[in-house]
Amino acid sequence: MSDFIKKQLSIDHTIAAEIFKDKKYPHQVLPEIKNFICNLGQTLSDEVFYKKGEDIWIAKSAKIAPSAFIEGPCIIDENAEIRHCAFIRGAAIVGKNTVVGNSTELKNVILFDNVQVPHYNYVGDSILGYKSHMGAGSITSNVKSDKTNVATSYGKDRFDTGFKKFGAILGDFVEIGCGSVLNPGTVIASNSSVYPLSSVRGYINENSIYKNAGEISPKK
Numbered sequence: 001m002s003d004f005i006k007k008q009l010s011i012d013h014t015i016a017a018e019i020f021k022d023k024k025y026p027h028q029v030l031p032e033i034k035n036f037i038c039n040l041g042q043t044l045s046d047e048v049f050y051k052k053g054e055d056i057w058i059a060k061s062a063k064i065a066p067s068a069f070i071e072g073p074c075i076i077d078e079n080a081e082i083r084h085c086a087f088i089r090g091a092a093i094v095g096k097n098t099v100v101g102n103s104t105e106l107k108n109v110i111l112f113d114n115v116q117v118p119h120y121n122y123v124g125d126s127i128l129g130y131k132s133h134m135g136a137g138s139i140t141s142n143v144k145s146d147k148t149n150v151a152t153s154y155g156k157d158r159f160d161t162g163f164k165k166f167g168a169i170l171g172d173f174v175e176i177g178c179g180s181v182l183n184p185g186t187v188i189a190s191n192s193s194v195y196p197l198s199s200v201r202g203y204i205n206e207n208s209i210y211k212n213a214g215e216i217s218p219k220k
């Protein structure tokens with residue numbers, strides 16, 4: 001596991017820790033999430049989880065609204081809350097104490113423990129670190145308008161991922177303001193905040209406040 005992953009993501013706060021162990025960058029796990037869930041699900045305790053449908057494992061302590069739609073493969077961990085009309089399209093790991101709210105859509109994601117995506121969010125092909133939070137209406141855009149491969153950067157390292165679909169990586173304790181769009185390949189390092197109604201792209205350093213493009217201030 002790379003120093004970047006160790007520094008930005010608390011892997012002791014996700015049931016998916018093993019998937020990161022041989023990776024240099026967190027986005028490299030995205031093509032593996034579906035199969036990882038199917039394999040991990042077979043090992044989960046019947047005392048803690050129950051299986052619902054094909055390749056869907058839900059913790060008995062989780063709260064699932066009757067109107068929520070959940071497609072496998074999916075793991076919903078202990079004390080998570082899946083609210084009214086949430087739409088989980090599959091290949092999703094929802095961490096402990098995580099909130100997936102009204103009309104929020106998930107697809108091919110890992111949400112670490114205590115993540116909040118509570119109001120009208122779209123999160124696709126993304127990793128959200130421990131206690132990260134997306135304000136109402138904020139989304140990850142995961143496909144470029146010209147449909148070419150998504151490029152990303154981790155500090156000074158910028159490169160073509162080879163992926164047509166890649167949303168965002170949020171480190172631990174990242175706060176995304178209401179109505180913001182995280183453009184394909186965005187990486188926001190830990191303890192950073194994004195102002196509402198922002199259009200974000202590229203790499204944002206840890207402990208930063210993103211106000212507008214080119215206007216990024218260190219937290220005091």
